[in-house]
Amino acid sequence: MTDQLIDGLYREGEPIADTKAPDVPVPEMWTRRKFDAALVNPANRRKLDVIIVGTGLAGASAGATLGEAGYNVKSFCYQDSPRRAHSIAAQGGINAAKNYKDDGDSVYRLFYDTEKGGDYRSRETNTYRLAEVSAGIIDQCVAQGVPFAREYGGLLDNRSFGGVQVSRTFYARGQTGQQLLIGAYQALERQIAAGTVQMFARHEMLELVVVDGRARGIIARDLVSGEIETHMADAVVLASGGYGNVFYLSTNAMGSNVTAAWRAHRKGAYFANPCYTQIHPTCIPQSGEHQSKLTLMSESLRNDGRIWVPKNAEDCDKDPRQIPPEDRDYYLERIYPAFGNLVPRDIASRQAKNMCDEGRGVGPEVDGVRRGVYLDFAAAIERMGEEAVRAKYGNLFEMYEQITGDNPYQVPMRIYPAVHYTMGGLWVDYDLEASIPGLFVAGEANFSDHGANRLGASALMQGLADGYFVLPNTIRAYLAKGPFEKVAEDHPDVQDARRSVSDRVERFLSVGGTRSVDSYHKELGKIMWEKCGMERTDAGLREAIEQVRALRQDFWDNVRVLGTADGLNQSLEKAGRVADFLEMGELMCIDALHRRESCGGHFRAESQTEDGEALRHDDEFAYVAAWEWGGDGGTPVLHKEDLTFKAIELKQRSYK
Amino acid sequence: MKLALSIWRQDGPRAKGRMVRYDIDGVSEDSSFLEMLDMLNEQLIEEGEEPVAFDSDCREGICGMCGVVVNGSAHGPERTTTCQLHMRSFKDGDEIVIEPWRADPFPVIKDLVVDRSAFDRIIQAGGFVSVNTGAAPDAHAVPVPKEHADRAFMAAECIGCGACVAACPNGSASLFMGAKITHLGELPQGQPERDARAVAMTEQHDHEGFGGCTNLGECTRACPKGIPLNVISQMNGDVRRAGYGHR
Numbered sequence: 045m046t047d048q049l050i051d052g053l054y055r056e057g058e059p060i061a062d063t064k065a066p067d068v069p070v071p072e073m074w075t076r077r078k079f080d081a082a083l084v085n086p087a088n089r090r091k092l093d094v095i096i097v098g099t100g101l102a103g104a105s106a107g108a109t110l111g112e113a114g115y116n117v118k119s120f121c122y123q124d125s126p127r128r129a130h131s132i133a134a135q136g137g138i139n140a141a142k143n144y145k146d147d148g149d150s151v152y153r154l155f156y157d158t159e160k161g162g163d164y165r166s167r168e169t170n171t172y173r174l175a176e177v178s179a180g181i182i183d184q185c186v187a188q189g190v191p192f193a194r195e196y197g198g199l200l201d202n203r204s205f206g207g208v209q210v211s212r213t214f215y216a217r218g219q220t221g222q223q224l225l226i227g228a229y230q231a232l233e234r235q236i237a238a239g240t241v242q243m244f245a246r247h248e249m250l251e252l253v254v255v256d257g258r259a260r261g262i263i264a265r266d267l268v269s270g271e272i273e274t275h276m277a278d279a280v281v282l283a284s285g286g287y288g289n290v291f292y293l294s295t296n297a298m299g300s301n302v303t304a305a306w307r308a309h310r311k312g313a314y315f316a317n318p319c320y321t322q323i324h325p326t327c328i329p330q331s332g333e334h335q336s337k338l339t340l341m342s343e344s345l346r347n348d349g350r351i352w353v354p355k356n357a358e359d360c361d362k363d364p365r366q367i368p369p370e371d372r373d374y375y376l377e378r379i380y381p382a383f384g385n386l387v388p389r390d391i392a393s394r395q396a397k398n399m400c401d402e403g404r405g406v407g408p409e410v411d412g413v414r415r416g417v418y419l420d421f422a423a424a425i426e427r428m429g430e431e432a433v434r435a436k437y438g439n440l441f442e443m444y445e446q447i448t449g450d451n452p453y454q455v456p457m458r459i460y461p462a463v464h465y466t467m468g469g470l471w472v473d474y475d476l477e478a479s480i481p482g483l484f485v486a487g488e489a490n491f492s493d494h495g496a497n498r499l500g501a502s503a504l505m506q507g508l509a510d511g512y513f514v515l516p517n518t519i520r521a522y523l524a525k526g527p528f529e530k531v532a533e534d535h536p537d538v539q540d541a542r543r544s545v546s547d548r549v550e551r552f553l554s555v556g557g558t559r560s561v562d563s564y565h566k567e568l569g570k571i572m573w574e575k576c577g578m579e580r581t582d583a584g585l586r587e588a589i590e591q592v593r594a595l596r597q598d599f600w601d602n603v604r605v606l607g608t609a610d611g612l613n614q615s616l617e618k619a620g621r622v623a624d625f626l627e628m629g630e631l632m633c634i635d636a637l638h639r640r641e642s643c644g645g646h647f648r649a650e651s652q653t654e655d656g657e658a659l660r661h662d663d664e665f666a667y668v669a670a671w672e673w674g675g676d677g678g679t680p681v682l683h684k685e686d687l688t689f690k691a692i693e694l695k696q697r698s699y700k
Numbered sequence: 701m702k703l704a705l706s707i708w709r710q711d712g713p714r715a716k717g718r719m720v721r722y723d724i725d726g727v728s729e730d731s732s733f734l735e736m737l738d739m740l741n742e743q744l745i746e747e748g749e750e751p752v753a754f755d756s757d758c759r760e761g762i763c764g765m766c767g768v769v770v771n772g773s774a775h776g777p778e779r780t781t782t783c784q785l786h787m788r789s790f791k792d793g794d795e796i797v798i799e800p801w802r803a804d805p806f807p808v809i810k811d812l813v814v815d816r817s818a819f820d821r822i823i824q825a826g827g828f829v830s831v832n833t834g835a836a837p838d839a840h841a842v843p844v845p846k847e848h849a850d851r852a853f854m855a856a857e858c859i860g861c862g863a864c865v866a867a868c869p870n871g872s873a874s875l876f877m878g879a880k881i882t883h884l885g886e887l888p889q890g891q892p893e894r895d896a897r898a899v900a901m902t903e904q905h906d907h908e909g910f911g912g913c914t915n916l917g918e919c920t921r922a923c924p925k926g927i928p929l930n931v932i933s934q935m936n937g938d939v940r941r942a943g944y945g946h947r
Contacts, residue, residue: 109833124755125820127860128763144840180836187836189829189889191853198843216853222762223856230828237824245817268809297757331730334739337759446780449730449788512833560745562738606750611712612810614753615745 049679053589053634057681060314060670064474064518065169070691071151074173077474078517082524089114091527093277094519095262097249097304099126101221101504102487103283104228105511111235113516115523118275119232120244120264122299122617127229130285130297131507134221135342137205137213138504140178145202149210151175156692157208158502162467162495163643163660164694165317167668167687169474170492177513178505182214184512188227192216205500213501218342218439224504228511247273249304250548250620251541252280252311252483255531259308259483261538263545267617270610272545274533278526279482279519282308283511286466286488288321290625290632291577292569294463295324295340301621302628305470305489313478314471314670314683316491318628319636322498322645323578324464325392328447329407329416338462339447342440343500346385346392348424348433349457351376353404353417360406364418364456375399390497390645390658393461394578400460407458411570416458425453461578465503467494467644468635471670471685475518476510479670484519486510491668496644549609552619557602561618564599568592568622568629576633581649585637589630596626631671631680638682641665662694701727701792705740707752708799710808717808719797729788733776734759734766736787737798753811759783761924764859767866768812769799774863774922781861781924801866805873805909816862818908819876825904826897827880829889842888852886855879857925867922870911875919877901878931881938895942902939 049055066076084092092115096107099121107119121129141154154175159166182200186192192214193201202211216223235241246267253261253276261276287302288294309315326345327338352372354360359367375395377384385392396417399405407416425433430453434441441452448458469491476484476492487507494502531538575581575588599622607613642651642658643665651659668685702725710717724743727736734756741751756766761784770776776785790796798812806814844852856879864875881898884890890897913932920929 105833112832123757123763123765124816125860127820128757128765130758130763133758133760133762142839180834182839183836184831184833186839186842187829187831187889189852189884189887191849191856191883191887192839193853194844194846194849196846198845198849199840216856219762219857222859223853226856230823231831231833233820233823234828234830236820243820245820268815295760297763298759299757332728334728334731334735336732336735336738339760446784447786449786516833560742562742604745606745606748612753612813615751 051637054638054680054682057672057683060683060685062167062169062473062685064477070169070172073169074176081517081521084520084524086114088527090116092116092523093118094279094281095275095277096120096281096283097262098129098283098285098487098489099229099232100129100131100283100285100487101225101228101507102489102511103281104129104225104232105508106281106283106486106515107241108228108231108235109512109516110519111232111238111240114240117235117241118244118277119241120247120249120262122246122248122267124245126232126243126245127226129225130300131504132222132225133295133297134504135218135340137203137215137220137501138181138224138508139205139212139499139501140182140214140505141175141212142179142182144200145211147210149212153210154178154212158493158499159495159692160695161499162497164495164662164666164689165320165643165687166495167492168689168691172691173514174493174506174509177509180513181505181508185224185227185508188231190216190223190227192223208499221504224508228508248617249284250307250545252308253538253541254311254480255535255537258481258528260528260531263541265545265549268612270608270613272542272549274538274542276531276533276538278528279484279522281484281486281515281519282470282489283486284489286469287625287628288463288466290568290629291463291572292565293330293335293338293573295327295338298336301624303621303624305485306624306628308470308478308480308483310673311480312673313480313483314672315468315631316471316668316670317468317635318632318671319576319639319646320467320496320644321463321577322465322467323390323393323461325389325396325461326419326459327462328444329458329460330410331408331448332410339443340462340464341444341459343389345419345437345440348436349385349419349421350374350423351385351417351419353399353406357403360404360414364406364420373404390578390647394647396459396461397578415460417460418456419459420456421452422456463573463577465498467491467496467498471668475521476515477518477522482522484515486515496646548620549616552603552605552616553609555600555603555605557604559602559604561603561605561615561622564595564603565618565622565625567595568626571595572629572632576629576636578645579647579649580636582637585633588633589637592626592629592633599623599626634680635669635671639665639669660696666694701729701787701790703727703790703793704795706795706797707812709752709811711810713807713809727787729786731787732759732783733770733785733787734783753813755813756783762859764861767801767861767863769802769866771797774801774866775924779921779924779926801862803865803871803910805871806862806865816860818910819860819862819873821908822873822877822901822904823880826893826900827884829884830893831889844887848886852883855882855886855927855931858927859925861924863922863924864919865910867918868911869916869918870914872913872919873905873910874913874932874935875923875927875929877905878935879927881935882931885934885938894938898935898938899942902935
């Protein structure tokens with residue numbers, strides 16, 4: 045490690061590398077790794093305990109699969125039932141290289157599209173494997189009874205998604221996530237009935253227990269009784285989702301949080317590429333300060349809707365139907381004539397924000413800016429007829445009307461970008477093992493597969509790939525070395541972890557300040573959105589770091605958490621999550637500051653082409669930034685993992 | 701708008717509950733019902749009173765975690781989830797009574813939060829297809845006629861919120877259970893366990909203390925996902941079939 049402090053913010057440590065991917069050509073790796081991973085005799089599996097935190101697609105599928113295999117699984121979720129995990133809200137579909145349409149799809153093409161879509165910032169080996177196991181996911185889900193869309197012949201239907209040219213997306217109307225999650229949940233409940241999985245709903249992991257350098261358990265709080273519990277195991281799996289709620293307003297569920305991952309980070313797990321956030325371009329705009337959540341509208345709307353803002357700022361509060369065509373700026377069609385309204389997510393999002401920041405946004409003013417652009421179906425209604433539009437988008441139009449009170453058949457919809465998915469996460473190797481041995485990370489909680497941007501319909505694929513197929517195979521290589529010596533609950537490291545949790549709970553309740561937890565969360569969200577959102581600058585990020593630090597200080601001096609620790613206390617739950625977001629936000633800004641290139645959902649204003657397009661710097665930044673916790677009051681340490689590409693060639697993007 | 705709220709407050713599972721009146725002003729009609737409660741909670745925290753506990757998570761009508769009885773109706777006056785109920789459904793000056801789901805098998809944990817784990821136990825009894833991971837046949841190996849797939853999908857839309865139980869004068873979970881039995885019963889994958897599933901799930905349902913179905917239809921009127929009453933007929937058919945036709 046260098047002693048030199050860079051930018052006054054961080055130090056650079058030793059480079060790191062994945063050591064688990066076998067040294068064979070990429071297409072042969074997974075087969076080889078599965079063969080090389082030691083087996084665990086069924087009789088010995090019963091002696092091995094695995095903790096899984098999170099019950100979304102990755103966590104529930106991993107729990108079900110490991111339970112079936114015969115391990116003792118303890119599964120945790122903060123919701124009242126594992127069926128509520130936020131994977132349930134994913135709409136569009138799940139990709140798989142089945143080539144059922146015989147349109148030229150293949151494992152290699154799905155791998156290629158994923159790498160390109162992620163702006164070449166994901167690890168080639170993991171991404172290839174994701175594409176490789178994708179086909180098996182569909183088979184597994186169909187066998188479970190997941191009701192995918194079918195054609196009249198009884199076979200599965202596919203559609204294309206996210207700008208790719210093949211139809212590889214399997215879907216269940218607009219509820220693919222829900223149906224896949226229910227499938228995994230049912231498989232999990234089956235194992236609960238069989239006694240291989242023990243379920244702890246309404247429980248939150250608040251600390252990772254590390255003994256002799258290995259993950260050996262967690263400290264969790266029973267959210268109903270308030271009791272702080274110790275759960276020990278031979279291995280710990282985090283499948284706790286992303287951290288998009290650092291922005292407060294996002295498409296994530298209210299309870300989605302970074303705590304499990306952040307607590308592991310503080311115990312030594314590296315956090316990779318934290319600044320990579322995906323922004324979704326077609327969400328329903330914020331209507332006011334009361335708002336708690338942003339609702340995503342399917343991106344398929346961009347196939348027929350035309351996006352515009354008034355040419356003149358003084359027209360912005362007019363009824364859009366009164367603005368004649370010559371006074372409208374169809375800005376995507378103007379700037380990107382080849383792709384028009386179908387430019388990729390990051391471009392569509394950034395341009396919408398630019399229009400609003402310029403003063404040409406529409407809809408209600410929030411914090412002095414109108415944050416909305418029109419998505420207009422008038423031309424589509426004229427061309428196809430209202431009935432055809434209704435058949436194609438009826439449910440979305442109804443949802444929009446339900447939320448906004450406006451009828452989109454008559455008045456153009458308003459949309460605005462929103463935080464949707466985080467590509468960063470805990471650093472893992474090819475085995476999905478974090479930098480703490482015995483800690484595995486699956487789904488959105490890890491960093492490995494999506495690079496700087498996620499392809500549409502790939503989140504569901506990764507969650508299930510990790511949970512059903514990857515993790516159960518790789519974790520056995522680790523568990524084969526066990527069972528590890530039992531750690532007693534009075535071991536000093538366990539006691540320390542417990543004490544840190546109870547001290548923290550006590551501290552929240554004793555500050556006795558004047559401001560609610562939510563008010564801090566909202567303020568943090570505004571800083572992050574403005575300065576570490578879809579467009580970032582050197583100066584803005586430096587300001588954000590100072591502001592986040594000051595806000596964190598104020599939080600600990602002035603937060604008000606009422607009630608007690610010995611029962612259900614939702615303010616207390618939120619306080620813990622927001623305290624962790626206040627640390628996470630700073631690391632996101634530091635990561636964004638150091639990455640002086642534009643890529644994926646991250647547009648760095650200093651790095652653009654003459655035309656204002658995102659400019660990547662592969663010569664300088666083709667690496668994973670894996671951050672090591674520097675201790676309270678210390679500085680984080682950056683470990684770089686060089687991304688090497690053997691199966692694929694790096695290309696610059698162009699959508700002109 | 702200005703509203704008068706009467707909210708069920710209960711400190712814990714064994715504590716005695718009571719209705720408490722709160723006045724709130726400045727509610728935007730664009731707020732969701734839960735955002736209105738968030739606003740009330742901010743007001744309560746400022747006044748030093750513990751905020752009202754209520755369940756919610758996705759806030760976009762999918763996860764099924766939210767749910768309160770509003771003026772006597774599960775999820776309130778519109779046929780949607782509480783998180784998708786907007787304040788424009790109310791008028792300035794309205795009085796609104798807010799209670800938790802009322803059903804014995806859903807005991808109150810605190811304020812508006814209830815324990816719905818009985819639903820998970822009903823699923824554990826047989827609401828799944830017994831297939832282990834890794835050896836499934838190709839997805840195209842078993843075609844499913846579109847009308848069966850569509851009906852299975854319709855039933856699979858159930859989000860497990862519990863409004864059907866809260867709305868039923870008998871406290872029956874038949875709509876929830878019928879939805880799962882129909883979803884899996886419509887598909888070839890669900891056939892081998894079809895009889896056993898129907899019997900095991902209904903036995904668990906009764907064991908949990910849910911009441912019997914008398915076809916009043918309140919459940920389907922309250923269901924935010926529009927699950928139709930005929931899933932209950934299908935469930936009854938499967939139970940009968942298991943008892944008489946195939947044994």
